Amino acid sequence: MPRSAASPSALSKAIAATIRKIPRGKVSTYGAVAKAAGYPRCARHVAKVLQSVPDLPWQRVLGAGGRISLSAEYALEQRFLLQAEGIRFRGKRVDMPNFEHIFSPRRSVPRAR
DNA sequence: ACTGTGACACTGG
């Protein structure tokens, strides 16, 4: 096995993969993505991944509470893209109760029921 | 090994 492992760290891949799972018409938050990817306290890394990895549905990732955490100009574009997917806002925030994507819980504890 | 980075989350005033 060559040591030329994949350049992107496991964390980056996991986060990127998680972001790709957010379906069209839904959104998530940095914290939620990090958690779903298996790295609960790494919300800030989600931001890093969005920066470095192209071709991700970046507009579907929001700050806590559904707030857009981009500078004004980009915020405008993000909002536009989201609305184009049918997502609705309430003031400056996305109507989270209705549009937040719920990731399938990782069943580290099988048969948890 | 150390320091700076990053599109954050959370708490308190």
Place this chain on the structure above:
DNA sequence: ACCAGTGCCACAG
């Protein structure tokens, strides 16, 4: 409800 400060954690140089 808004803003500022503080905590966070792994990556990149």
